[in-house]
Amino acid sequence: MSIPEMQACLARLYVDDAFLRLFEVSGDSALSQYRLTEAERSAISGIDRVQLRLFADSLKAKRKPRFEIPFSMLFKINKAALSRHYDRFYNLRRIGPHDIQFDLTMEFGKFLEEALAADEDLPCYAGDLAKYERLYHSARFNPRAAGPLADVVDGDGAPAEALLGEMYPVLRPGVEVGEFEYDIRGVQEAMERGEIPDRTDRGKFHVAFVPSVPPRRAKVFRLTPATHQLLSLCDGRSPLSEIVDELQGTLGESDLRESIIGAIRRLLNLGVVELSHS
Amino acid sequence: MPEATSSLSEIPFLGSGIGFRRELKKRLFELHEEVDFVEIITDQYREDPRAMEELEEVCGYFQIIPHGVSLSVGSAGPLDREYLRFIKSISDLTKAPYYSEHLCMTRAPGIDIGHLSPLWFTEDILRNTIDKVNQIQDYLGKPLILENVTYSFEIPNAPMSQTEFFNRMVDATGCGVLLDVTNVYINSVNHGFDPDKFLDEMPMDRVVQLHLAGGYWSNGFLIDSHSEVIQDGSWEILEKVAAKANPKGSILEHDRNFPEIEELLASLQKARDILGWTKRQERSYEAQAPQETKPILASIAQAG
Numbered sequence: 001m002s003i004p005e006m007q008a009c010l011a012r013l014y015v016d017d018a019f020l021r022l023f024e025v026s027g028d029s030a031l032s033q034y035r036l037t038e039a040e041r042s043a044i045s046g047i048d049r050v051q052l053r054l055f056a057d058s059l060k061a062k063r064k065p066r067f068e069i070p071f072s073m074l075f076k077i078n079k080a081a082l083s084r085h086y087d088r089f090y091n092l093r094r095i096g097p098h099d100i101q102f103d104l105t106m107e108f109g110k111f112l113e114e115a116l117a118a119d120e121d122l123p124c125y126a127g128d129l130a131k132y133e134r135l136y137h138s139a140r141f142n143p144r145a146a147g148p149l150a151d152v153v154d155g156d157g158a159p160a161e162a163l164l165g166e167m168y169p170v171l172r173p174g175v176e177v178g179e180f181e182y183d184i185r186g187v188q189e190a191m192e193r194g195e196i197p198d199r200t201d202r203g204k205f206h207v208a209f210v211p212s213v214p215p216r217r218a219k220v221f222r223l224t225p226a227t228h229q230l231l232s233l234c235d236g237r238s239p240l241s242e243i244v245d246e247l248q249g250t251l252g253e254s255d256l257r258e259s260i261i262g263a264i265r266r267l268l269n270l271g272v273v274e275l276s277h278s
Numbered sequence: 279m280p281e282a283t284s285s286l287s288e289i290p291f292l293g294s295g296i297g298f299r300r301e302l303k304k305r306l307f308e309l310h311e312e313v314d315f316v317e318i319i320t321d322q323y324r325e326d327p328r329a330m331e332e333l334e335e336v337c338g339y340f341q342i343i344p345h346g347v348s349l350s351v352g353s354a355g356p357l358d359r360e361y362l363r364f365i366k367s368i369s370d371l372t373k374a375p376y377y378s379e380h381l382c383m384t385r386a387p388g389i390d391i392g393h394l395s396p397l398w399f400t401e402d403i404l405r406n407t408i409d410k411v412n413q414i415q416d417y418l419g420k421p422l423i424l425e426n427v428t429y430s431f432e433i434p435n436a437p438m439s440q441t442e443f444f445n446r447m448v449d450a451t452g453c454g455v456l457l458d459v460t461n462v463y464i465n466s467v468n469h470g471f472d473p474d475k476f477l478d479e480m481p482m483d484r485v486v487q488l489h490l491a492g493g494y495w496s497n498g499f500l501i502d503s504h505s506e507v508i509q510d511g512s513w514e515i516l517e518k519v520a521a522k523a524n525p526k527g528s529i530l531e532h533d534r535n536f537p538e539i540e541e542l543l544a545s546l547q548k549a550r551d552i553l554g555w556t557k558r559q560e561r562s563y564e565a566q567a568p569q570e571t572k573p574i575l576a577s578i579a580q581a582g
Contacts, residue, residue, distance in 0.1 A: 003354045003398075003400065003403055003406070004354040004355060004386075004387075006398065007353060007386050008387060008389075010383075010386070010433075011383070011385070011386035011395075012389065014391050015389055015391060039435065040398075042435060043398060043433050043434055043435050043436070044433070046433075046434035046435060047431050047432075047433060047434070048431045048432075051430045051431035055395075055430045055431065058393070058430075059391065059392050059393050062392060062393060063392055094388060095389075095390045095392065096389065096390055097358065097390045098360075099390065100325050101325060143325055143326055215328045216328075
């Protein structure tokens with residue numbers, strides 16, 4: 001008996017739509033891909049095909065909520081279209097024993113960004129919405145991110161002199177900043193009012209997704225172009241004094257120091273950035 | 279006699295408990311004296327580091343039995359050592375007297391099936407399973423008990439029956455049985471066999487723990503959904519089990535569509551009544567609350 005071959009064949013029948021359909025149409029063609037004894041071939045061929053199909057479908061359906069919930073806005077807009085894309089992802093991306101659901105969710109989100117950008121059954125902003133929901137989920141659930149906001153520096157209380165000098169602002173681990181072609185925040189607000197907009201403003205929009213307390217929550221902030229530019233300079237390698245100089249140079253302004261320090265304080269308070277010593 | 283058999287007899291009485299679900303947490307903590315012990319799904323604590331903090335909190339209220347879904351003891355090929363390390367960490371943290379899993383296959387190379395799938399009961403798979411069970415018990419340092427699963431189809435022409443497989447496996451390893459009473463009922467209904475005969479053929483002297491749950495009908499098939507009131511058929515089989523076995527504990531599994539907690543507690547009490555247990559029955563194992571949670575428990579009691 002070649003049990004590993006038989007079990008590999010069975011497992012594939014359970015999770016591979018195309019292989020199951022081949023088995024249903026031509027059992028010999030499917031089973032020939034595995035080195036099976038006559039007894040094993042006969043046993044697999046004797047499985048109730050209806051129940052086998054129902055079992056395979058139930059496995060796909062069982063996993064679906066784990067992908068549907070993080071992308072609930074998209075599924076609300078067009079469940080049939082999103083279900084089609086889920087089916088496709090399920091069959092293209094064979095889920096293995098060592099896969100982590102968070103990583104799978106991120107992969108599905110990136111898959112949707114690409115797939116929905118050209119899907120005529122969905123609004124023009126659908127690809128961006130996939131990115132938005134992916135980043136929101138990441139801020140909430142990334143198991144590799146930092147702890148909650150309990151250790152945020154009190155930005156308001158820190159004097160300017162203490163913030164300048166050798167302090168290096170950096171994005172807090174777990175914070176995601178996304179750039180969008182469409183005003184997805186506006187789409188979310190419309191959906192919260194019970195509407196599903198056909199279109200939304202187009203341009204360049206930046207949003208920060210910030211893990212918050214209690215755990216598994218996140219806050220979402222629209223960023224002005226200037227704030228986004230400031231955040232892009234907070235790489236943990238530039239002291240605040242240099243960031244002030246660079247931003248003043250970029251914006252062509254010479255007296256922005258207090259405004260920038262104020263913005264850093266706000267970003268500290270919101271948990272978007274933290275200060276490191278190097 | 280395999281060493282684990284003597285360990286089975288050392289397993290303390292646990293009583294009537296419930297599967298711990300986050301949706302029930304608040305009420306379970308409030309009514310913890312009505313629940314003798316809880317069962318957790320080990321895998322739910324794997325990906326989220328914050329979940330471990332919650333688990334420690336639950337340890338402060340209940341004796342926990344960890345129940346896994348990914349060991350795939352019936353699969354050919356080696357054990358997943360990384361997963362084994364993980365379940366040992368949970369088993370040790372909860373100070374559980376045993377670890378429970380399923381007699382099934384959940385993976386193949388490159389494939390996570392995502393659900394418990396039936397085995398084809400052969401000599402090769404029996405040998406492989408015995409070897410794996412021995413490895414797991416040696417590594418965990420405690421008994422493993424394995425559950426009978428539901429199956430929507432049988433793989434025909436198996437060289438041996440499931441009950442023969444169970445008997446030979448427990449004899450060779452000293453492991454125990456987690457008898458899912460509802461799974462016996464569901465399989466007997468869906469596949470047309472006599473549950474009495476099934477119970478007579480199972481190694482009932484090795485039954486350590488029971489499961490009970492409620493399912494629903496779909497297209498003439500009873501689905502093991504863990505979402506409904508326990509069917510009469512399950513209770514009837516439990517009465518037969520009470521006459522044939524001496525389990526240490528029984529767990530009610532309810533995963534969604536939650537009723538009021540009082541309904542669930544009533545099912546716990548019904549199980550106690552059928553099995554001849556009382557809530558006040560002396561337990562030989564005391565749940566050990568971490569020191570830092572005891573002041574918290576005291577303040578909750580005062581506030582309540």
